[in-house]
Amino acid sequence: MxxxxxxxxxxxxxxxxxxxxxxxxxxxxxxAADTQSFAEDILPLLKWRCAGCHQSGGDGYEKSGLDLTTYEGVMKGTKFGPMVIARDPDVSNLMLLLDWRVAPQLRMPHNKKQLSKCDRDAIRAWIKEGAKNN
CATH class of the missing domain: 4.10.910 (30s ribosomal protein s13; domain 2)
Known part of the structure; x- marks a missing residue:
């Protein structure tokens, strides 16, 4: 509640x-809430803003292998490497892409509005808290 x-x-x-x-x-x-829950806070956000491309059969999944519809998929990362480094959002590739600290062609989501600061801060806090499956 x-x-x-x-x-x-x-x-x-x-x-x-x-x-x-x-x-x-x-x-x-x-x-941000005091703590971030993957199931209640992060996964719904990823499904809403990212899973259209980053799920089995999606363009982002086909290109990178990244599935953002489950905890296991997020933590597995891409065929190029991990997306999340628990407790270190500053070097986590997921945050680099979402914060647009990469080349324009790599920014996520592609050709769409950047996630709000609130949404990015929630993901950042979850990573900082250890990227737990909670």
């Missing part, structure tokens, strides 16, 4: 920021 209330509050506050309400705390204080 607490997590749902936090999400609802974050949505309202993010909407307020979009319409110009400036009496807000920094977004990093509004977006």
């Amino acid at each position: 607490k997590r749902q209330q936090l999400r609802a509050t974050a949505i309202v506050l993010c909407a307020a920021a979009l319409i110009g309400f400036d009496g807000m705390a920094p977004s990093s204080q509004l977006c």
